[in-house]
């Protein structure tokens with residue numbers, strides 16, 4: 001499934017109509033949850049029952065009837081999704097909260113399926129044909145939706161964001177598997193000093209724009225609480241904050257995507273630390289928390305591009321990776337402030353590069369089994385390193 005996103009341009013009155021459709025979706029979803037909660041134990045509520053319920057709601061409420069019938073179904077499907085998630089968590093006995101479905105208060109999207117809209121044949125315009133009164137809006141974006149046959153468009157979703165309205169098309173196409181450009185093997189170590197350091201000795205810098213934007217965000221956030229509650233000033237401050245936040249999360253995503261694509265494209269094996277990011281985020285060091293968010297994104301994109309480029313990604317246990325000597329295996333104790341790894345065997349490396357080589361070695365062990373990886377060892381890593389630098393530079 002491929003998702004193309006456009007910014008929507010319309011008149012104020014059309015935006016209000018989109019808001020109405022979004023509110024209706026939330027109404028249907030919450031009603032469906034309530035229906036499921038109140039149902040007697042012996043009544044089996046399933047996806048079909050909820051779908052039928054959406055039909056009943058259409059008869060009861062005029063504003064529900066105004067929304068396209070398949071969009072109504074999509075709304076009850078959302079309810080069904082949160083119900084099944086809860087059931088699955090109970091069944092698998094997931095530790096902690098099971099995620100009992102909640103009533104939604106801040107829904108920001110409405111989803112149409114294959115009806116209720118039509119695309120303009122040549123221009124970038126879409127018309128919503130149900131009775132919500134959205135009508136025809138312009139689509140702004142660099143994609144060309146017309147290169148895909150209309151029957152491939154499975155969902156059309158309107159989303160409200162801090163800086164306006166967006167239209168997303170979910171297109172059912174085979175994502176072409178792309179040719180990898182190299183067969184390198186690489187280990188990545190995340191640190192505070194750099195975004196990551198790899199086993200070839202390359203340090204990827206932390207993007208400065210993020211650090212700068214993060215400061216501006218904190219400032220904007222404080223401004224909200226300085227304004228009186230319920231006042232217009234406060235609403236404006238909140239909007240300003242949301243816009244800044246949206247901008248930086250886009251930049252961060254873009255950055256993580258670009259790096260992950262680069263790494264997966266050039267390597268057959270990518271090893272990284274299996275960090276407990278969930279536990280790590282809870283700390284007071286700002287710089288660190290920024291990195292954690294970026295790293296989680298990066299990891300997600302690594303997995304995405306790994307599938308695309310047929311690259312193997314391995315998460316290894318980070319225990320001792322920074323203390324162990326990557327050359328002879330001796331433990332060289334060092335505190336966080338010690339930036340260089342110096343071993344009595346003569347091996348001297350940047351602390352994070354040493355860790356990255358250890359991570360790569362661990363991943364190779366996991367792949368090949370203990371004996372073979374010892375035989376291959378460091379020799380290949382330097383050899384591969386030489387070719388890799390060229391690939392990354394491409």
Ligand SMILES: [Zn+2]
Pocket residue numbers: 325326327328329330343344345346347
């Ligand atoms: Zn050593």
